[in-house]
Amino acid sequence: MAAEELKTGPLEYRTQEGQMGIMGFWIFLGAEVVLFSTLFATYAVLFGRTADAPHPGELFEPGIVLIMTFLLLTSSFTCGLAIHEMRRGSVKGLTIWMAITLALGLGFLGFEIYEFVHYAHEGATIQSSAFWSAFFILAGTHGLHVTLGIGWAILLLIQIKQRGLTNVTSRKFFIISLYWHFLDVIWIFIFTSVYLIGMVI
Amino acid sequence: MANSKKRVPMNHVIGFVLSLVMTLVAAWAAIGSDLPVTWIIIGIMILALLQAGVQLFMFMHVTEAESGNGHVPWNMMFHGFALAGIIVAGSLFTMSFGFDHDHGGGGGDHQQHEEQEQQDHSGH
Known part of the structure; x- marks a missing residue:
């Protein structure tokens, strides 16, 4: 691995620091998969233990969950386009697609907050039963990740406006794109194993 | 990278369409179909894994030469x-x-629970 700067290839991979940063983030994502797996396991074990609170089948609505899924899927797509524009050297394209990604992410968060408030009104709160504790912790941890991702991306957008595309800023954007796609991966599993299975059983 | 010069990244578009289709198929299987529950669960979990694969390979550049x-x-x-x-x-x-938690404990215990529950409900 060359210590000096490479002259070809994507900016974010040209220095060893960039390559190591990206590799380190993949290790972090591996740890995140395991973190979420413990929450999924807790949810699966406590499934059905709703005590006096409503059953998930009564509260889960396909409409709002599908809207949330499509919002997040589309945001993952636009985030991919943002990185594509970044590799074409276009700061403008990167900024526009990233802003669309963040708007979609905010839309997702809005629906999730609405959903949680709605459940709480129906008597399903984090204290109401083991099942709903597990549900809110699992979905809430994902929502917290989305919130952090939005704040992080806003800071990066400010930074790229000040500094332009360099080895460092493009590495940072590449890493947040990995994070954002990863959030979509986790959501696919929440959508499938929490909402769809909750509506089937 | 040759494909970063292209205006529209086709593999991203294909990945996006694929994930939309898989989401809709999974939703249909869970909500609209009459398949047995076991098969629905197995099917939608496979679809979820495939979608994760789409994200990793088509969006997250898992296999690019630079990494x-x-x-x-x-x-x-x-x-x-x-x-x-x-x-x-x-x-x-x-x-x-x-352990089926809906019918936990012995038979007598279970009946007692049910009686208690009925009392609780009539009390409300």
């Missing part, structure tokens, strides 16, 4: 998901299987 042909990313994701599978399946195996 060492994806050696580290692939290992992290593979072992992460393998551990996740062991943790979830193992927890269910040790905590849930063989």
Whole structure:
């Protein structure tokens, strides 16, 4: 691995620091998969233990969950386009697609907050039963990740406006794109194993 | 990278369409179809894994040459998901299987619970 700067290839991979940063983030994502797996396991074990609170089948609505899924899927797509524009050297394209990604992410968060408030009104709160504790912790941890991702991306957008595309800023954007796609991966599993299975059983 | 010069990244568009289709198929299987519950669960879990694959390979550049042909990313994701599978399946195996919590305890105990519940409900 060359210590000096490479002259070809994507900016974010040209220095060893960039390559190591990206590799380190993949290790972090591996740890995140395991973190979420413990929450999924807790949810699966406590499934059905709703005590006096409503059953998930009564509260889960396909409409709002599908809207949330499509919002997040589309945001993952636009985030991919943002990185594509970044590799074409276009700061403008990167900024526009990233802003669309963040708007979609905010839309997702809005629906999730609405959903949680709605459940709480129906008597399903984090204290109401083991099942709903597990549900809110699992979905809430994902929502917290989305919130952090939005704040992080806003800071990066400010930074790229000040500094332009360099080895460092493009590495940072590449890493947040990995994070954002990863959030979509986790959501696919929440959508499938929490909402769809909750509506089937 | 040759494909970064293209205006529209076709593999991203294909990946996006694929994930939309798989989401709709999974939703239809769960909500609209009359398939047996076991088959629905197996089917939608397979669809979820395929969608995760779409994200990783078509959006997250897992296998691009610059990341060492994806050696580290692939290992992290593979072992992460393998551990996740062991943790979830193992927890269910040790905590849930063989115990149906809806009918927990002995027969007499169960009836007592039911009576109690009925009393609770009539009390409201």
